[in-house]
Amino acid sequence: MTHTYSIGALAEATDAKVETVRYYERIGLLPEPERTSGNYRAYTGDHLARLSFIRRARDLGFTLGQVRALLGLADNKNNDCCAVDAMARDHLTDIDRKIADLKALRRELNDLLGQCKQGTIADCRIIGALSPR
């Protein structure tokens, strides 16, 4: 007798929402499970493994499209590792760019706050910076 999971149990085991699990099934990322006599979804350990993979990859910031690709690669053990490598490297490049953008943004806001003298809007350096010159 193989152990099955309800959708709530599967969601809890993977720190996902029930609705998210149903969403992943709808978009084809997670295979449809068998159903109980009451029409409840009955997930297996394989579903648990797959969903864990998905959530972990999402936690690492991969898009669902990328997750789909990673799953495809993982499903065939003979695939070359370099495609995974390349995806991770591309993703790292994205992350580096986002960090740089955020740092530039932080610098600019800090500058504006540094000029802020506490008064009325008429004197406000931040509002002034947003307004056309």
Place this chain on the structure above:
Amino acid sequence: MTHTYSIGALAEATDAKVETVRYYERIGLLPEPERTSGNYRAYTGDHLARLSFIRRARDLGFTLGQVRALLGLADNKNNDCCAVDAMARDHLTDIDRKIADLKALRRELNDLLGQCKQGTIADCRIIGALSPR
């Protein structure tokens, strides 16, 4: 005779899309302009100033809700500056948190890539890290 702008001209002047300009009008962020006899929107310099403000604030990462609040503050020159200040500070806190999150993510991906030895999926450290233990 006051100068007016077509939607295309306004969009170009503010580095926005035409569709975005219409979107802002629909959500009430940008006031509806007069129309030409051909039913084309005829924007004024005031619209240009307001849209410039909006785009600039978006560039700084403020949400549209925050932009709406900033516009409200800017519209009354007698408002106290501290509300603007507080919004900018909150935003800075958000940015700091995002940077920290991205850095943690980068560290983790770097670790995984560092362990990557180039082989098949069966040996892949990244796939291994994503798969349940």
Place this chain on the structure above:
DNA sequence: GCTTGACCCTGTAGTGACTACAGGGTGCAG
């Protein structure tokens, strides 16, 4: 067996900030 509350189901729509498309009208240079 009945009740009740937690959980499940499907279908649909909403979030935020855009973006794209369909189908049709306007303006103007050539």
Place this chain on the structure above:
DNA sequence: CTGCACCCTGTAGTCACTACAGGGTCAAGC
């Protein structure tokens, strides 16, 4: 006049969820 760029409205799509409506199922407790 023609052709092309631009305009219009209305609707739907993107991404990754998230929420809600209305109804069914399950199981513990009485």
